[in-house]
Amino acid sequence: MENQIITPKKTIFSGIQPSGTLTLGNYIGALRNFTLLQDEYNCIYCVVDMHAITVRQNPADLRRRCLELAATYIACGLDPKKNIIYCQSHVSGHAELGWILNCYTYMGELQRMTQYKDKAAKHADNINAGLFTYPVLMAADILLYQADLVPIGADQKQHLELTRDIAQRFNGVYGDVFTVPEGYFGKVGSRVMSLQDPTRKMSKSDPEDCYIAILDPADVIRRKVKRAVTDSDAEIRYDPENKPGVSNLLSIIAAMTGDSIENVVNDLSGQGYGTLKNRVSECVIETLAPIQEEHKRLMADKAYLQGILDENAQRANAIAMRTLRKVQKKIGFAARG
Ligand code: ATP
Ligand code: LTN
Secondary structure, three states: OOOOOOOOOOEEEEEEOOOOOOEHHHHHHHHHHHHHHOOOOEEEEEEOHHHHOOOOOOHHHHHHHHHHHHHHHHHOOOOOOOOEEEEHHHOOHHHHHHHHHHOOOOHHHHHOOHHHHHHHHHOOOOOOHHHHHHHHHHHHHHHHOOOOEEEOOHHHHHHHHHHHHHHHHHHHHHOOOOOOOEEEOOOOOOOOEOOOOOOOEOOOOOOHHHOOEOOOOHHHHHHHHHOOOOOOOOOOOOOOOOOHHHHHHHHHHHHHHOOOHHHHHHHHOOOOHHHHHHHHHHHHHHHHHHHHHHHHHHHOOHHHHHHHHHHHHHHHHHHHHHHHHHHHHHHOOOOOO
16 A cells, blocks of 8 residues: 555634624625635634624623624534634633734734724724734734634735734744744635625625625515616626626625536526526525524524533633743743743
């Protein structure tokens, strides 16, 4: 028998904020890819509650949404025994490494972040320091676990680039402490657009009609898709620049069915927007129905979810501490007895 070289599995890390109802954008841009990668990699998926408080949250809602997001991870097909699914605030290493990395990040770098500029404009009454340094905490999340790959939507590309810069800067001074991560972006749907303004990304903090929530019932999905903004020339063609609404609907079908955009367009050629919208609704409903059912089942068993989160936080903490201790030693913090 030939000698086989067994390479250790690479690590994936990603996080989603429990800041609202998850949308089809979160599903297509992030969650769906998480499930596709779980067999090939060691995967760590975090409920990033510490990121969520950069915007004001109602405490009871935040607590509930953390459990709901963990249930969504599992309902979408992530196996909590294979993957580490946990809450960010349960592992103190995130905050500790975040502070250290703040001292290796420049104000100018953070001032260039477009998500900061967008959110500062949206929440002008609460432009807090956490909102500004948020990308550093995200870098800490990723670097703590020595992640090789980070599945994210296109809007997070700039934050990942910053993470890589911080890691390289740190490694340049102290040797190879951090793995420099790569982003993982799906072929289609890394930027699902708003149903009401298809030039902007679908966002869970926008008004209801702009997004499809993963937990929306079938009739709500049909209604929202029916009202989605298209254009007046009635031709089904993929052209994101001139036909952003129609192109967005076509990419949603492609993402949901796994078909190429070209095939989707061919299938629908000569049809009207009514047919296009029916096709969108049906494939979204079909994909989401089993997820919704499983989510409901899981939410009825909070003790099980709590057990998963507790157990996984311990596993995450063990990995995080290894990196944190190494970093602390490298930068010269006093040894522990
Ligand atoms: P908010 O709107 O409150 O800022 P968000 O949905 O943009 O929230 P997260 O919940 O943290 O932010 O996003 C989780 C993941 O979903 C990220 O990887 C992000 O890139 C991805 N994502 C979010 N919106 C979209 C979208 N419209 N299309 C594709 N991916 C998206
Ligand atoms: N910044 C991301 C959420 C996030 C994340 C992470 C994603 C926080 N930490 C680590 C990937 C890896 C967002 O706003 N979507």
